[in-house]
Amino acid sequence: MEEDEGETVSVSEVAPALIAVHPLENSVAVAVGSELRVFDLKGDCPVSMLADSGGPSHSDTIRDITFCPNGSLFASAGDDKLVKIWRTDTWSCVRTVFTEKRVSAVAISCDGLYVTFADKFGLVWLVSLGEDVEGHALVDNKPVPILGHYCSIITSMKFSPDGRFIATADRDFKIRITLFPKRPLKGAHEIQSFCLGHTDYVSCLAFAYPSDQIQGFLLSGSGDSTVRLWNFIDGILLDTCEIGAKAGLIKSEESKPAVTDICTSQDGSLIAVTTQSLNGVILLNCDFSAKSLSVAQVITMEKSYIPTSLALSSSTECLWTVMGASKQPSSGNAQLLTCLRIMSGFGKDSSDAHPHDPVVLQDNEVPGGEKLLLKLQGSLDVAEKEEVLRAAAAALRVSMHNMLIKKQYSVEKREARKSSRNDKKLKK
Amino acid sequence: MSKDNNSGAHPGNGQSGRLPRKRFYRARAHSNPLSDSHFPIPLSPADVDYAHHFPHFFAPAEPDRGNGMALSPKVRFADVGCGFGGLLVGLSPLFPDTLMIGMELRDKVTEYVKDRILALRDSNPGKYENISVVRTNSMKYIPNYFEKGQLSKMFFLFPDPHFKEKNHRRRVISPQLLDEYAYVMEIGGVIYTITDVEELGDWMRSCLEEHPLFEAVSEEELETDPVVKLLSSATEEGQKVARNGGQTFKAVYRRVALHEE
Numbered sequence: 001m002e003e004d005e006g007e008t009v010s011v012s013e014v015a016p017a018l019i020a021v022h023p024l025e026n027s028v029a030v031a032v033g034s035e036l037r038v039f040d041l042k043g044d045c046p047v048s049m050l051a052d053s054g055g056p057s058h059s060d061t062i063r064d065i066t067f068c069p070n071g072s073l074f075a076s077a078g079d080d081k082l083v084k085i086w087r088t089d090t091w092s093c094v095r096t097v098f099t100e101k102r103v104s105a106v107a108i109s110c111d112g113l114y115v116t117f118a119d120k121f122g123l124v125w126l127v128s129l130g131e132d133v134e135g136h137a138l139v140d141n142k143p144v145p146i147l148g149h150y151c152s153i154i155t156s157m158k159f160s161p162d163g164r165f166i167a168t169a170d171r172d173f174k175i176r177i178t179l180f181p182k183r184p185l186k187g188a189h190e191i192q193s194f195c196l197g198h199t200d201y202v203s204c205l206a207f208a209y210p211s212d213q214i215q216g217f218l219l220s221g222s223g224d225s226t227v228r229l230w231n232f233i234d235g236i237l238l239d240t241c242e243i244g245a246k247a248g249l250i251k252s253e254e255s256k257p258a259v260t261d262i263c264t265s266q267d268g269s270l271i272a273v274t275t276q277s278l279n280g281v282i283l284l285n286c287d288f289s290a291k292s293l294s295v296a297q298v299i300t301m302e303k304s305y306i307p308t309s310l311a312l313s314s315s316t317e318c319l320w321t322v323m324g325a326s327k328q329p330s331s332g333n334a335q336l337l338t339c340l341r342i343m344s345g346f347g348k349d350s351s352d353a354h355p356h357d358p359v360v361l362q363d364n365e366v367p368g369g370e371k372l373l374l375k376l377q378g379s380l381d382v383a384e385k386e387e388v389l390r391a392a393a394a395a396l397r398v399s400m401h402n403m404l405i406k407k408q409y410s411v412e413k414r415e416a417r418k419s420s421r422n423d424k425k426l427k428k
Numbered sequence: 429m430s431k432d433n434n435s436g437a438h439p440g441n442g443q444s445g446r447l448p449r450k451r452f453y454r455a456r457a458h459s460n461p462l463s464d465s466h467f468p469i470p471l472s473p474a475d476v477d478y479a480h481h482f483p484h485f486f487a488p489a490e491p492d493r494g495n496g497m498a499l500s501p502k503v504r505f506a507d508v509g510c511g512f513g514g515l516l517v518g519l520s521p522l523f524p525d526t527l528m529i530g531m532e533l534r535d536k537v538t539e540y541v542k543d544r545i546l547a548l549r550d551s552n553p554g555k556y557e558n559i560s561v562v563r564t565n566s567m568k569y570i571p572n573y574f575e576k577g578q579l580s581k582m583f584f585l586f587p588d589p590h591f592k593e594k595n596h597r598r599r600v601i602s603p604q605l606l607d608e609y610a611y612v613m614e615i616g617g618v619i620y621t622i623t624d625v626e627e628l629g630d631w632m633r634s635c636l637e638e639h640p641l642f643e644a645v646s647e648e649e650l651e652t653d654p655v656v657k658l659l660s661s662a663t664e665e666g667q668k669v670a671r672n673g674g675q676t677f678k679a680v681y682r683r684v685a686l687h688e689e
């Protein structure tokens with residue numbers, strides 16, 4: 001029992017399905033449970049992952065997936081304590097890192113030379129993907145710890161697009177901005193700022209670097225039902241958008257819906273947010289000069305579709321959304337089902353005063369068409385999905401809550417734990 | 429999140445000037461810094477009501493001057509795991525214009541320190557106004573209390589040793605926590621550590637030695653630093669060790685700017 005203290009207890013194991021899109025929209029990846037599904041948009045075909053070359057495949061829930069900024073690498077990591085790094089041209093796994101603890105977040109540095117991952121104790125580790133002098137990949141270099149959030153779970157980890165900073169958010173309301181050093185193997189010791197102000201766990205982070213601004217900005221979403229805009233260089237809160245209230249999501253005395261994911265176009269002109277309860281996506285508008293955030297549009301979809309993850313390519317042609325859960329109520333089907341909805345039509349033409357309304361694409365309109373949906377969703381049968389997704393939505397609500405809310409002991413249990421403490425017996 | 433209202437030492441609440449007695453504040457020998465307790469956590473440094481802790485330093489604005497709070501002083505010294513507060517009491521008269529705060533995890537011990545400070549203020553009017561204490565888990569909430577570069581001194585006196593290897597991550601000095609301490613310290617600020625446990629002494633020294641943002645303070649400087657003498661003599665734990673004739677191990681380091689080669 002003593003050993004478990006401070007670790008986060010996995011009360012409920014249901015995890016949301018994740019989606020990531022290649023920056024040039026060459027491919028799109030979905031993770032659900034231990035399954036990684038990739039569709040090659042350029043080649044217009046499903047991808048079979050060549051896991052054998054790089055160690056075992058994932059055997060437990062994948063908690064985070066990401067492409068590196070130029071799209072050449074992809075990383076996946078999760079509860080099986082594996083961090084897998086893939087080449088996206090061949091989709092072969094080039095490296096499997098065996099870690100000691102479950103992994104909650106993974107990121108690839110902007111130069112593609114390092115992969116960082118966060119373990120469930122709040123430690124961030126780094127592995128070098130560099131090559132030695134002969135040009136051989138350093139396959140057995142060990143991960144080194146580079147920074148830590150003391151005894152908290154890191155919920156999101158992102159590099160700033162200029163590569164100078166690494167941002168980490170945790171379930172103790174904290175966002176830490178750390179300078180990413182030139183020699184990160186020696187650790188990332190210099191903290192640039194803490195962005196403090198959220199009143200519940202921080203669930204997601206996204207950077208925005210508007211071209212007409214000298215400094216970049218950070219956006220964060222939280223269990224407190226807000227999205228916040230930060231001057232992350234100085235750790236200053238610039239604006240708070242009460243998502244639930246502003247988007248008209250709070251009916252009566254219902255608890256405020258947690259923000260579950262956020263994604264931005266690099267210049268911040270497009271900001272999309274999902275919440276725990278909205279069947280759709282909220283688009284925010286950020287006036288970076290006035291430093292203000294507002295709800296621009298709420299796009300709703302069919303009732304049972306509550307997206308769990310969002311992705312944008314750098315061309316921002318499409319906003320990709322997925323809904324799904326790692327454990328699904330017995331459908332008698334071994335296959336884990338997800339549901340994808342893709343939006344397009346984000347009027348990017350700046351001369352256009354009235355941007356076109358984004359539209360949700362019909363199944364036959366999505367890039368890759370039915371082939372893609374079959375691969376990434378696991379099925380085309382919408383009727384069957386409806387039911388599964390409804391159940392998944394409910395399971396996820398409970399699990400997100402349990403996962404991120406701090407462990408609360410009853411008074412009796414607390415006393416019982418106290419009396420079994422070892423350090424008490426060790427009295428000097 | 430509430431303001432940190434009731435954790436300040438407030439004067440004039442009917443306490444007599446008699447010093448509190450430790451035996452009324454008996455507490456567990458150690459506390460586990462990993463378990464979450466129920467105490468108020470300030471959302472950010474701006475959320476901490478320091479005026480409440482140091483009323484003499486936050487006199488209400490004079491009506492004709494207007495902006496009385498504009499120059500409100502900041503806490504400069506932090507005694508982390510302050511225990512019964514002996515160091516704060518020893519430092520207070522040495523730096524009468526410097527605000528110092530103790531951080532302590534144990535509830536009863538924090539209450540004792542509060543009462544001790546109030547009693548000292550009562551019986552020595554105008555003195556001990558620069559020290560106070562908060563109950564918090566310093567390993568988690570240091571950035572909630574202090575801004576970047578705010579502190580000029582941090583103290584870690586006789587911290588709990590956590591002998592077992594798997595418990596090393598509970599130690600209050602670690603490579604990762606030093607990043608946070610470096611963040612709240614000004615360049616040139618000094619971190620003082622002392623212990624009677626040799627292994628812990630080695631650990632703290634090597635963590636500091638290997639950290640790129642800290643540099644050892646020279647022996648000559650240590651000899652002229654009036655604070656150094658207090659490390660082994662001012663606190664309850666230090667006095668206990670001294671009574672038993674125990675050895676102590678110090679490591680005193682300065683916060684330096686990072687120079688990437």
Ligand SMILES: C[S@@+](CC[C@H](N)C(=O)[O-])C[C@H]1O[C@@H](n2cnc3c(N)ncnc32)[C@H](O)[C@@H]1O
Binds near residue numbers: 458510514537566600
């Ligand atoms: C051995 S005592 C030393 C007290 C004092 N510095 C002295 O020299 O007498 C260590 C103290 O640190 C406190 N402590 C341990 N972990 C802490 C934490 N995470 N935050 C604040 N205080 C902590 C303990 O409650 C205890 O009072």
